[in-house]
Amino acid sequence: MNAQFKKGVLELIVLESVRVRDMYGYELVEEVSKVVDVNEGTIYPLLKRMTNEHYFETYLRESTEGPPRKYYHITAAGILYRDNLEKEWNEFSRRVCSFLEEQKRGQR
Amino acid sequence: MTKTEFLEELNQRLIVLTEEERRDILDEYEQHIDMKVPTGMTEEEVIASFGRISDLAADILEAYHVRPDFVNEERDRKHGGRIFGFWKTKQERMDRGEAAGAGEEEKSGLHIFWEECGKLWEAVMRGCRKGWEGFEKACGRAGRACRRGFQRAGELLEKWAGRLAALCRKPFRKREEEETSLLSEPVGQADETRSREQKQRRRKEGMGIGRAMGNLCRAVWKGCLWCLRWIWNLSWMGAGLMIGFVACMVLYCMGVLTVLLVLGYPVTGVTIGCLGLTLCTVSVTAFCFTLVRIRKKPGSQKHGKKERQEKEEQQEEAVDAAVSDREEEEMIHA
Numbered sequence: 001m002n003a004q005f006k007k008g009v010l011e012l013i014v015l016e017s018v019r020v021r022d023m024y025g026y027e028l029v030e031e032v033s034k035v036v037d038v039n040e041g042t043i044y045p046l047l048k049r050m051t052n053e054h055y056f057e058t059y060l061r062e063s064t065e066g067p068p069r070k071y072y073h074i075t076a077a078g079i080l081y082r083d084n085l086e087k088e089w090n091e092f093s094r095r096v097c098s099f100l101e102e103q104k105r106g107q108r
Numbered sequence: 109m110t111k112t113e114f115l116e117e118l119n120q121r122l123i124v125l126t127e128e129e130r131r132d133i134l135d136e137y138e139q140h141i142d143m144k145v146p147t148g149m150t151e152e153e154v155i156a157s158f159g160r161i162s163d164l165a166a167d168i169l170e171a172y173h174v175r176p177d178f179v180n181e182e183r184d185r186k187h188g189g190r191i192f193g194f195w196k197t198k199q200e201r202m203d204r205g206e207a208a209g210a211g212e213e214e215k216s217g218l219h220i221f222w223e224e225c226g227k228l229w230e231a232v233m234r235g236c237r238k239g240w241e242g243f244e245k246a247c248g249r250a251g252r253a254c255r256r257g258f259q260r261a262g263e264l265l266e267k268w269a270g271r272l273a274a275l276c277r278k279p280f281r282k283r284e285e286e287e288t289s290l291l292s293e294p295v296g297q298a299d300e301t302r303s304r305e306q307k308q309r310r311r312k313e314g315m316g317i318g319r320a321m322g323n324l325c326r327a328v329w330k331g332c333l334w335c336l337r338w339i340w341n342l343s344w345m346g347a348g349l350m351i352g353f354v355a356c357m358v359l360y361c362m363g364v365l366t367v368l369l370v371l372g373y374p375v376t377g378v379t380i381g382c383l384g385l386t387l388c389t390v391s392v393t394a395f396c397f398t399l400v401r402i403r404k405k406p407g408s409q410k411h412g413k414k415e416r417q418e419k420e421e422q423q424e425e426a427v428d429a430a431v432s433d434r435e436e437e438e439m440i441h442a
Contacts, residue, residue, distance in 0.1 A: 025136045026143045041158030049171030
């Protein structure tokens with residue numbers, strides 16, 4: 001898949017994943033990897049940036065194995081941003097789809 | 109690349125971030141690698157899947173709105189880069205924990221850079237000032253030495269000219285003396301006094317020629333100095349007047365341009381240029397006139413010199429008189 005496509009929708013996927021339930025880093029990376037094939041290293045910087053922009057809050061929780069895990073929790077600002085992104089994405093994909101359909105019909 | 113190597117490398121690249129933030133990010137990656145390994149991947153494979161470390165570091169730094177190239181400089185500074193060698197010493201000083209060390213550590217690289225720039229500038233200015241002072245002093249000393257040398261040479265010339273004249277006159281004087289002595293031998297006391305008067309007169313004549321030559325030399329020397337001074341003064345005055353005339357012209361142009369500017373013509377740049385030219389020409393004119401040397405009033409130093417000269421002349425006279433007196437006595441004895 002085109003890297004530029006991925007970059008655009010990655011934020012939306014991450015926001016949506018965390019909205020459903022709080023997740024820790026590795027879990028989130030696995031979740032995102034199911035949807036898009038992405039370089040796993042690049043998700044941590046994304047999480048960091050969105051935390052710095054106050055779309056996420058973090059807290060530590062002890063785990064049964066290994067050190068405590070850092071969980072991500074979406075904020076109100078994050079939810080607003082997610083809704084906005086979803087709207088944009090829908091609009092964008094609708095337009096691209098209709099354009100492709102039109103072209104196909106024109107060729108016929 | 110092993111996990112520790114990877115974490116160390118990443119740590120170095122994120123050195124600009126605070127310790128806490130770096131710890132936070134590195135923990136995430138460490139955990140990720142630790143959790144990935146049981147699924148069947150090796151550490152190397154997991155790290156390879158992250159891609160290039162530089163890209164990763166750039167991604168992370170972007171989350172903090174930090175330019176990655178700035179971080180490279182910072183890293184060089186903290187670890188003694190080749191280009192920023194002089195920063196290394198600063199860092200070492202800070203590491204040794206001097207009084208202000210703890211406070212300085214918080215400063216960003218840019219601050220330190222500006223500080224260094226300021227210090228460098230100060231050092232350069234100090235050097236320039238010192239150099240100029242030295243130059244001025246040397247010039248003054250050389251000028252004084254030259255003047256002293258010329259004066260001494262002039263004095264010597266005068267003295268030797270006087271002696272030469274005296275020497276030239278000696279044979280004549282001797283013959284005359286012989287004649288007078290022959291004549292005056294049989295005559296009594298009255299003649300003796302008369303001959304003494306004659307001798308004194310002759311002596312005075314001899315000294316008069318010496319002094320005249322000395323005076324001539326002095327006059328020539330003074331004339332030369334006078335000529336030089338006037339050539340110097342006139343050339344600088346001429347240059348000053350010419351540039352002053354140009355300054356007037358430029359001032360006039362600037363006035364016209366200002367009027368045009370007020371009327372709305374797009375001549376801002378030209379006007380500013382004219383202003384600069386005006387200031388420049390005016391200052392050059394002023395500089396030219398400061399170089400003009402007006403004759404100084406005879407100061408105490410010169411006066412002292414003259415007195416000394418006179419004294420020397422008197423001494424010479426006395427010596428001459430003594431010599432001729434002795435000669436005279438010998439003659440009488442003979």
